Amino acid sequence: MKEITRRQSLIKIAAAATCSMFLLAGCSGNTDGGDAGSIEGTKINVNLAAGGWTNTVEKLLPEFESKTGVKVSLNVLGTEQLDNQYQVKLNSRSEDLDVMVYRPSQSTKLFADNGWLEDISDRVSGDEAWKWTDFSESSRAATTVDAHAFGVPLMTERDIIFYNKEMFAAKGIAIPKTMDELEAVAKALTDTTSGTYGVVMRGKANAAVTSFSSFLYSFGADWITKDGDSGIGTAEAAAAYQYYGDLVRNYGPPGATSLDGTEARGIFQQGKAAMYIDADSGAGLIEDATQSSVAGKVGYAAFPAGPAGAKPYDVTSWAAGVSAYSKNKDASWEFIKWATSSEVLNAAMSDQSSPSPRISSWADSAVTANYPEELVKIFSTYSSTAVGHDRPQVIQVNKARDIVGAPITVALEGGDVTAAAKQASNSFTEFLKTDK
Amino acid sequence: MALQLSDKSISTKAKLEGWVDRNLKFIFTLPALLLVLALIIYPLIYTIQLALTDASRSTTRAKNFIGLENFVTLLHDTERFWPAVGRTVYFTGAGLIIETVCALGLALLLRKAFRGQGIVRTAILLPLVATPVAVGMMWMLIFQPSIGFANVFIEWFGIPAQGWLSDPGQTLNTLIFIDVWQWTPMMALILLAGLASIPEEPEEAALVDGASWLQRHIYVTIPMLKPAIFAAILLRAIDSLKTFDILYATKGAGGGSNHEAETLNVLAYSYSFDYQDYGIASAVLILFLILICGAVALVTVASKAGAK
Numbered sequence: 143m144k145e146i147t148r149r150q151s152l153i154k155i156a157a158a159a160t161c162s163m164f165l166l167a168g169c170s171g172n173t174d175g176g177d178a179g180s181i182e183g184t185k186i187n188v189n190l191a192a193g194g195w196t197n198t199v200e201k202l203l204p205e206f207e208s209k210t211g212v213k214v215s216l217n218v219l220g221t222e223q224l225d226n227q228y229q230v231k232l233n234s235r236s237e238d239l240d241v242m243v244y245r246p247s248q249s250t251k252l253f254a255d256n257g258w259l260e261d262i263s264d265r266v267s268g269d270e271a272w273k274w275t276d277f278s279e280s281s282r283a284a285t286t287v288d289a290h291a292f293g294v295p296l297m298t299e300r301d302i303i304f305y306n307k308e309m310f311a312a313k314g315i316a317i318p319k320t321m322d323e324l325e326a327v328a329k330a331l332t333d334t335t336s337g338t339y340g341v342v343m344r345g346k347a348n349a350a351v352t353s354f355s356s357f358l359y360s361f362g363a364d365w366i367t368k369d370g371d372s373g374i375g376t377a378e379a380a381a382a383y384q385y386y387g388d389l390v391r392n393y394g395p396p397g398a399t400s401l402d403g404t405e406a407r408g409i410f411q412q413g414k415a416a417m418y419i420d421a422d423s424g425a426g427l428i429e430d431a432t433q434s435s436v437a438g439k440v441g442y443a444a445f446p447a448g449p450a451g452a453k454p455y456d457v458t459s460w461a462a463g464v465s466a467y468s469k470n471k472d473a474s475w476e477f478i479k480w481a482t483s484s485e486v487l488n489a490a491m492s493d494q495s496s497p498s499p500r501i502s503s504w505a506d507s508a509v510t511a512n513y514p515e516e517l518v519k520i521f522s523t524y525s526s527t528a529v530g531h532d533r534p535q536v537i538q539v540n541k542a543r544d545i546v547g548a549p550i551t552v553a554l555e556g557g558d559v560t561a562a563a564k565q566a567s568n569s570f571t572e573f574l575k576t577d578k
Numbered sequence: 579m580a581l582q583l584s585d586k587s588i589s590t591k592a593k594l595e596g597w598v599d600r601n602l603k604f605i606f607t608l609p610a611l612l613l614v615l616a617l618i619i620y621p622l623i624y625t626i627q628l629a630l631t632d633a634s635r636s637t638t639r640a641k642n643f644i645g646l647e648n649f650v651t652l653l654h655d656t657e658r659f660w661p662a663v664g665r666t667v668y669f670t671g672a673g674l675i676i677e678t679v680c681a682l683g684l685a686l687l688l689r690k691a692f693r694g695q696g697i698v699r700t701a702i703l704l705p706l707v708a709t710p711v712a713v714g715m716m717w718m719l720i721f722q723p724s725i726g727f728a729n730v731f732i733e734w735f736g737i738p739a740q741g742w743l744s745d746p747g748q749t750l751n752t753l754i755f756i757d758v759w760q761w762t763p764m765m766a767l768i769l770l771a772g773l774a775s776i777p778e779e780p781e782e783a784a785l786v787d788g789a790s791w792l793q794r795h796i797y798v799t800i801p802m803l804k805p806a807i808f809a810a811i812l813l814r815a816i817d818s819l820k821t822f823d824i825l826y827a828t829k830g831a832g833g834g835s836n837h838e839a840e841t842l843n844v845l846a847y848s849y850s851f852d853y854q855d856y857g858i859a860s861a862v863l864i865l866f867l868i869l870i871c872g873a874v875a876l877v878t879v880a881s882k883a884g885a886k
């Protein structure tokens with residue numbers, strides 16, 4: 143009897159110890175990693191967003207892995223999920239992020255300010271063959287803060303007019319070149335009884351900031367003045383808000399204030415709108431016959447001129463950087479160097495319509511052969527007129543977007559735009575004081 | 579000497595065994611306790627600590643202790659915070675009332691055995707097992723004003739097209755409709771289980787006494803079902819207050835251009851993930867926790883009062 147009791151006690155002790163050990167094991171961290179001399183055999187985690195360039199990287203990845211011996215794990219996410227993951231992981235100084243694909247206009251300042259991105263200035267300028275200077279000046283500027291490079295550009299995009307050639311031809315209408323013409327064309331092509339609209343654009347306040355920015359610049363204003371003050375309290379800015387709101391409200395589909403980029407593009411893809419004004423990087427999706435009923439019937443035109451001329455945005459939409467907490471910085475850099483090489487960026491542009499940030503890609507007829515000719519022409523005309531940002535260049539970008547996007551909603555709903563712009567300008571001024 | 583040692587080791591062993599026997603309940607609950615500490619208590623304390631600072635941009639940066647300033651700011655914020663409280667209460671309250679009434683009706687209908695009962699019971703459970711984000715996406719397509727089916731459907735009856743989720747005035751009610759569609763079956767199931775445990779004699783007695791169908795239900799069945807009704811309301815209220823997935827899937831961060839679907843949960847998300855203002859986001863969550871605790875206390879008190 144005593145024997146049994148003792149055995150029971152031992153079992154109890156063992157069980158309790160095992161439970162605790164499992165728990166402790168669960169709590170222990172991964173202590174793997176560290177830079178060895180060679181990168182061969184290193185495993186790196188690459189977080190990236192779904193899209194054209196990513197498809198090319200996925201396809202060509204075995205080439206890189208066999209050449210370097212680095213094992214790459216790609217984690218493909220949606221844009222917002224990607225942002226959220228960075229915040230969660232980097233706030234806890236997680237070491238399991240190596241290469242970070244991110245949106246420079248949205249995150250470069252914040253990530254650099256937080257110390258989340260590795261300064262790669264020496265690495266980018268240290269390889270002559272890879273050629274950092276082949277990246278356009280504005281795209282290099284987009285990933286640079288105070289002369290320190292934090293990322294390498296992957297993709298650029300420009301604000302353009304996508305138009306439905308059949309709808310334009312049916313009414314014999316010419317491509318609009320000015321804001322007045324744009325409004326007249328939108329009016330002429332709107333037929334609410336058949337449910338087709340002249341123009342579709344983003345209307346959801348935060349998302350619409352980028353597509354509205356080209357209108358703001360073309361009316362002679364900017365988010366922030368040269369002195370660093372709010373630029374949206376001016377008469378020019380109010381006129382731009384008013385124009386954008388009237389255009390979308392009168393000649394766009396209903397429910398404009400809830401349209402983000404994907405939904406607005408969906409309406410154009412279904413042939414329900416004659417024009418869609420947004421980034422040219424969407425061309426691949428619009429020409430994809432599996433999801434677009436207007437594939438093969440789409441024309442591309444340059445952004446129309448406003449009172450201050452045609453000033454569309456021309457920005458670097460995606461870039462890749464190395465996490466400051468990564469234990470595999472050398473291997474991560476090798477991956478970035480390969481993924482932003484002429485070969486990969488050219489392949490992404492010719493196979494996936496992903497606009498390259500390299501100047502040489504646009505001059506290479508083998509690359510542009512598969513790319514819509516009108517878009518190549520637009521690229522060359524934009525280089526002298528376009529503006530290099532499509533949202534306020536601040537640290538807390540989303541907060542700023544909500545502030546400067548509020549008058550867009552008021553304009554879309556037909557409210558008092560001047561008052562809304564004034565109020566937003568005051569809030570923006572307050573915000574700018576804290577965003578340092 | 580050896581004998582002494584052996585005696586000592588035996589006595590130590592006996593002591594350990596005795597200690598283990600005495601504290602067995604604590605030893606076995608220790609892993610669970612540690613898990614609770616790690617997963618609930620620690621985040622809660624960390625959230626309270628963050629709420630008392632001006633943490634912004636990154637939680638790893640230096641932050642200043644600012645006391646209750648975040649709470650004061652929020653309690654004075656009539657632009658985002660209080661409307662979000664209003665929406666949270668409205669969304670939960672309206673949803674709960676409709677769900678309770680519908681679930682009660684559904685449970686009473688399904689109570690009596692009928693042919694095909696199994697199929698019907700399975701069919702009404704389908705919305706419950708669907709992934710909330712997929713549900714959100716599905717309804718978003720149905721309610722799309724230009725290409726969705728909802729407007730086609732109501733136009734068959736001569737009703738003009740509506741904005742649904744894209745009309746700020748209709749958004750919250752449309753979302754309540756989706757919530758009711760998804761969660762009424764769960765409440766109906768709880769009530770059905772409650773109905774199964776009610777004895778039949780009182781109802782039969784009422785029938786013999788000449789009570790009508792309505793009288794039997796109002797004066798006999800429903801009062802006896804009260805504990806189940808309160809249990810269902812309590813469970814659903816807690817869950818409904820915390821709703822995030824459907825709101826986020828249909829309206830995104832910020833709850834729309836006019837923040838028309840911004841409940842406290844969505845507001846906390848906006849402050850933390852959109853604005854990187856972790857201090858004030860934590861304060862929203864603490865106030866939200868207080869609201870949930872208050873609501874639970876209210877339902878519990880009402881349930882006890884109802885039981886008397």
